[in-house]
Amino acid sequence: MPEPVIPYDxxxxxxxxLERPNYNENNVISTYQQLIKQMPRPNQHxxxxxxxxxxxxxxxxxxNLMTASNLAVIFRPxxxxxxxxxxxxxxxxxxxxxxQFLIAHQDHFMLDxxxxxxxxxxxxxQSMEDVVAVPSSDEESSNIGPGxxxxxxxxxxxxxxxxxxxxxxxxxxxxxxxxxxxxxxxxSPLSERADTRGEGMKRxxxxxSSRKKSAEGEGQPRVLRKQKRISAAQPATxxxxxxxxxxxxxxxxxxxxxxxxxxxxxxxxxxxxxSTTNIPMTAAGGSASHGGAMYSQAATNSMADVSRAAPYAxxxxxxxxxxxxxxxxxxxxxxxxxxxxxxxxLIILIIIGVVVGVVVSKNHKSSPxxxxxHSGNSSGVVQTDPNDPSTFVKxxxxxxxxxxxxxxxxGSQLPGCGNNLSNVITDIQLxxxxxxxxxxxGADCNQSALVLEAIKQTKVDMxxxxxxxxxxxxxxxxYQRQRDLIKAAVQSYGADHIGGITVGNEFMLNYLTANGxxxxxxxxxxxxxxxAILISNIQxxxxxxxxxxxxxxxxxxxxxxxFNTKVLQAVDYGMANVxxxxxxxxxxxxxxxxxxxxxxxxxxxxAQLPNKPKMYIAETGWPTKSSDAGNASNGPGTxxxxxxxxxxxxxxxxxxxxxTGYFFFEYFDEPWKDAQFxxxxxxxxxxxxxxxxxxxxxxxxxxx
Numbered sequence: 001m002p003e004p005v006i007p008y009d010x011x012x013x014x015x016x017x018l019e020r021p022n023y024n025e026n027n028v029i030s031t032y033q034q035l036i037k038q039m040p041r042p043n044q045h046x047x048x049x050x051x052x053x054x055x056x057x058x059x060x061x062x063x064n065l066m067t068a069s070n071l072a073v074i075f076r077p078x079x080x081x082x083x084x085x086x087x088x089x090x091x092x093x094x095x096x097x098x099x100q101f102l103i104a105h106q107d108h109f110m111l112d113x114x115x116x117x118x119x120x121x122x123x124x125x126q127s128m129e130d131v132v133a134v135p136s137s138d139e140e141s142s143n144i145g146p147g148x149x150x151x152x153x154x155x156x157x158x159x160x161x162x163x164x165x166x167x168x169x170x171x172x173x174x175x176x177x178x179x180x181x182x183x184x185x186x187x188s189p190l191s192e193r194a195d196t197r198g199e200g201m202k203r204x205x206x207x208x209s210s211r212k213k214s215a216e217g218e219g220q221p222r223v224l225r226k227q228k229r230i231s232a233a234q235p236a237t238x239x240x241x242x243x244x245x246x247x248x249x250x251x252x253x254x255x256x257x258x259x260x261x262x263x264x265x266x267x268x269x270x271x272x273x274x275s276t277t278n279i280p281m282t283a284a285g286g287s288a289s290h291g292g293a294m295y296s297q298a299a300t301n302s303m304a305d306v307s308r309a310a311p312y313a314x315x316x317x318x319x320x321x322x323x324x325x326x327x328x329x330x331x332x333x334x335x336x337x338x339x340x341x342x343x344x345x346l347i348i349l350i351i352i353g354v355v356v357g358v359v360v361s362k363n364h365k366s367s368p369x370x371x372x373x374h375s376g377n378s379s380g381v382v383q384t385d386p387n388d389p390s391t392f393v394k395x396x397x398x399x400x401x402x403x404x405x406x407x408x409x410x411g412s413q414l415p416g417c418g419n420n421l422s423n424v425i426t427d428i429q430l431x432x433x434x435x436x437x438x439x440x441x442g443a444d445c446n447q448s449a450l451v452l453e454a455i456k457q458t459k460v461d462m463x464x465x466x467x468x469x470x471x472x473x474x475x476x477x478x479y480q481r482q483r484d485l486i487k488a489a490v491q492s493y494g495a496d497h498i499g500g501i502t503v504g505n506e507f508m509l510n511y512l513t514a515n516g517x518x519x520x521x522x523x524x525x526x527x528x529x530x531x532a533i534l535i536s537n538i539q540x541x542x543x544x545x546x547x548x549x550x551x552x553x554x555x556x557x558x559x560x561x562x563f564n565t566k567v568l569q570a571v572d573y574g575m576a577n578v579x580x581x582x583x584x585x586x587x588x589x590x591x592x593x594x595x596x597x598x599x600x601x602x603x604x605x606x607a608q609l610p611n612k613p614k615m616y617i618a619e620t621g622w623p624t625k626s627s628d629a630g631n632a633s634n635g636p637g638t639x640x641x642x643x644x645x646x647x648x649x650x651x652x653x654x655x656x657x658x659x660t661g662y663f664f665f666e667y668f669d670e671p672w673k674d675a676q677f678x679x680x681x682x683x684x685x686x687x688x689x690x691x692x693x694x695x696x697x698x699x700x701x702x703x704x
Contacts, residue, residue, distance in 0.1 A: 444469070621684050
């Protein structure tokens with residue numbers, strides 16, 4: 001199946017019903033009933049079929065140790081899972097709780113079958129009286145079904161057939177009806193079984209049959225008669241039956257077949273659904289096929305009750321006590337051991353499969369690739385066509401709410417250059433669900449071409465602001481290297497998906513820090529000297545684009561307070577890093593402080609210049625953790641996911657409404673920053689480094 005039984009688009013709806021604290025059980029049941037009715041019909045049938053089976057095992061958990069909780073752990077991946085959560089063990093528990101709830105309350109989730117009329121409930125003992133043993137001749141053997149059972153007709157009114165659980169009171173509470181005309185025939189020991197079954201819930205194992213109607217009674221339900229395997233000339237005892245037919249021994253198998261293949265002997269409980277269409281569960285043209293071995297074990301587990309029943313007290317020698325009970329008990333013990341062993345083996349296989357899957361996933365993530373094909377990694381991105389990255393499945397947790405996103409492809413730092421197209425494609429698939437704009441910081445390790453190729457292959461609506469991370473102290477080496485990489489990328493991919501080229505990232509801040517200290521004003525003589533270097537690089541980039549016949553905006557990025565006026569007069573746009581965390585404000589006050597600072601420090605001064613450069617916020621965000629306790633707080637605020645959530649809630653949608661251009665910092669955590677700088681530097685991402693969304697809720701408002 002391309003998806004689990006519960007489709008991806010209903011995954012969160014099933015989880016949300018249990019995610020609320022102090023949920024009301026009846027409300028959850030009602031919610032699940034409605035959700036199941038909304039599922040595609042094949043998924044609906046399969047889910048209810050599997051839940052019915054799992055509830056059978058759960059009811060026998062005292063013998064097979066498979067509680068609803070254990071079953072939920074095993075069957076969760078195939079029933080309720082989502083690719084975006086498969087590498088997040090913290091998300092498994094809620095999905096397992098959903099499945100455990102569905103198993104425990106399975107009898108509330110039946111499909112399209114009306115409830116029986118009042119007073120129609122019939123005891124199991126009455127139904128078992130229709131199972132009688134009569135002699136037959138060898139000539140009749142062709143009419144005898146598997147295991148020695150023969151189909152005959154009885155003149156009884158039709159009864160509805162449902163598969164559900166029914167209470168003990170329903171089974172034994174109604175008075176016995178009139179005896180069948182066949183009752184003169186001595187009863188089988190099976191007749192006693194109805195009164196000796198175990199306490200608690202009893203499960204009907206009968207299903208609608210597609211077998212042809214009997215010639216003796218059109219439209220009448222058929223019952224089974226146990227046909228003893230004896231000849232007309234020579235009566236045989238049960239012992240003779242057992243020994244003369246080794247291929248059909250009179251053990252619990254016959255009882256199992258009665259439960260698996262027999263007709264409905266009792267109506268069922270109230271159906272919470274209101275349609276009237278039965279689930280087609282029987283094999284076409286044959287006997288009822290649902291259940292089979294799956295239910296036979298449940299029936300076998302109850303055979304110990306039969307051994308406690310009083311033996312038949314009649315005088316017919318054909319029914320004197322034999323070793324049948326002893327054989328049945330031996331078979332029961334063996335069957336239980338087989339079931340427990342099988343379940344244990346299944347659990348071991350599942351554990352091995354999970355371990356192998358995790359190892360393969362990690363190997364896939366770490367192996368570099370230069371091809372365009374991508375089938376997803378630990379991010380859980382799924383493609384309907386593994387060879388076409390544009391067929392990725394959208395994540396319902398993500399929304400295109402951000403104006404832009406700050407991004408550096410993983411492994412894009414010299415000298416290692418461990419980036420690869422496969423990971424960049426995954427990043428673009430995810431980021432494109434958050435925004436239509438990204439900004440890069442530099443061009444080393446061919447990251448410009450990788451991003452443009454990923455945009456091409458994913459076919460997303462995305463513009464990228466390419467970056468040149470020039471260094472004040474290397475005599476222009478970094479600038480020239482990255483300029484040439486961008487030139488090659490523009491020549492290969494054109495400018496359709498390029499929003500601009502940003503020359504410099506905190507160049508003026510770095511220059512002033514190295515030449516007199518960060519306290520030096522950017523418009524001072526020292527600042528003007530640094531500005532001259534930066535302006536030279538900006539003009540050279542313009543000349544490069546002109547030589548290619550390409551017209552693109554050229555700008556610069558710097559810390560919000562470090563723009564030199566001459567630099568702003570030389571660019572088409574400026575990008576300001578505005579970080580409330582480093583301004584030592586709380587998460588609650590962060591959005592207001594950001595808007596105020598950007599307006600007074602960047603927007604207003606730029607509006608006074610003759611060229612009126614467009615101003616963006618290049619970076620703003622909130623860290624989610626610190627690598628050391630000393631940097632975990634800025635005073636009034638703490639580095640936490642809760643702080644990030646507060647800042648997003650207050651800033652993102654309001655900035656969209658105000659028309660503020662911003663690039664949220666940032667897409668995912670960057671371990672290299674943590675290794676190099678420590679503190680909060682590596683922990684600003686919406687996603688973790690393995691591309692798993694943090695425990696946050698993305699605002700849901702459309703970006704400009």
